Amino acid sequence: MTQKTGGLLARVLAAFPAGPNSYPVRNPATGSVIAQVANVGNAQAVTEAVERAALVHPHNSADRKAMLARWYSLFLLHIDDLAHIATLESGKPLAEAKGEVQYAASYIKYYADLEIAGKTIISPHSLNKTRLWTVKQPVGPCALITPWNFPYAMAVRKISPAIAAGNACILKPAPETPLSAFAMKLLANDAGIPDDAFQILSADRQNAVDVVGKVLMADTRIRKVSFTGSTNAGISLMQQAATTMKKASMELGGNAPLIIFEDADLNQAVDGCMFGKFRNAGQACIAVNRIYIHSKIHNEFVSKLAEKIKILRVGDGLNNKTTVGPLITKTSVDRVAALVSSSLESGAQLVFQSSLSNELQASGGYFYPPTLLTNVTDDMEIFKTEIFGPVAAVSTFDTEEDVVRRANDTPFGLAAYLFTNDIARLHRVAENLEAGMVGLNECAISAAVAPFGGVKMSGIGREGSSEGIEEYLETKYLCLAV
């Protein structure tokens, strides 16, 4: 087993040279180029990757479990290096990056340990001289496409069930965060996972769509696509995947409501809101997007929230005092700023906005200050779209019926959160919310053991838990005459 050297990034840069076609990867805290990486821009390179994936022997289940167990150990052994790489290219604070490495590793462990089994079926009268059962088989080579916001976790919760189920996979990481993907691959290979069983095709935004995505979706040998990203991209990939009838999982965007009733424990709700809103500077698909607070407790909630927001420290994620890092790109900063401006023009009130130091303003980094808005209404763009930035947008409500209707009045249905101490209401509202996941007096809901995914335009399928492995398996039914 490889020992921790502190030099994983150097290993990555040596093992994955840019080659003749390359694109720059930038540090969002400074805007400077960290590395040039390969930019796959011709169909032949993608087809060759598929050919290699199609020839991979699935090994037996025990071998796969052992490889995954070693990969898990290597992930934890290299936690500091992996976190450093994620902070460099995604901007998230080091402490959050370490948390993400542990979170990602927990998926590897979960799928290394999970038993895969079919079932026996009692023969019906119409087939009374038979024995019936099912076996689970690998679905076939998988195309995995991931975003930049959790560069390890979003990839690993696809790769590890794909491999545990006996499939080869090709990962197309986000253009912004390929180095994290390369680092994971090096460790996977060190763990014995064959080179062709986990391949990576890195590409810039244009080539990802025009070349890598198109060729993978059109190739009949790719039997599965698992995508995490925006809803529009998911729709396009679903349409392309339909032409070769691939099994598809889509983990898409959200617009999570956080509902706080008048009987809630306010301190618990404020803490939940801080985590749900400001984790990864608000750049999470399950981030709290619309805060609905009962009008009776609005003022107290807002002043408590403002106090907590004031102590957030914006900065370079490599500085261990930073609690809010930069956004991923300058475009993201401009988008969030435009959402805030248009809300203010439409009548929202600015309760608090941190100021960025001169040093940060001159850094070239993509920083946006934590912001608290009240008086937000459902017709404002900020409540209709994913904010994906450190902006808490608050509205009020008076009745349960009204707030549930408003919470559901969105095409999205990923996560929802509610805080109340009324147990009957808690059950009632949780059942009535149109979301794949509901946090009850809790905003930290993600775990490898739990099924993650959405309804409506937030996607199809689940990742994690036993549901997650089914996405990478086919069920074969066997009928034996006796």
Ligand SMILES: NC(=O)c1ccc[n+]([C@@H]2O[C@H](COP(=O)([O-])OP(=O)(O)OC[C@H]3O[C@@H](n4cnc5c(N)ncnc54)[C@H](O)[C@@H]3O)[C@@H](O)[C@H]2O)c1
């Ligand atoms: N539901 C979830 O589990 C989940 C998790 C994380 C992020 N997200 C969502 O992801 C979005 C943010 O990530 P993003 O900005 O990177 O999203 P994005 O859709 O722009 O890109 C995501 C990935 O898909 C690739 N891609 C996009 N279109 C493609 C195509 N046609 N062919 C091949 N590859 C293609 C991109 O290169 C990138 O790797 C947000 O909407 C967020 O909610 C969802």
Ligand SMILES: O=CCCC(=O)O
């Ligand atoms: O960005 C969305 C995924 C975050 C998570 O897994 O908690």
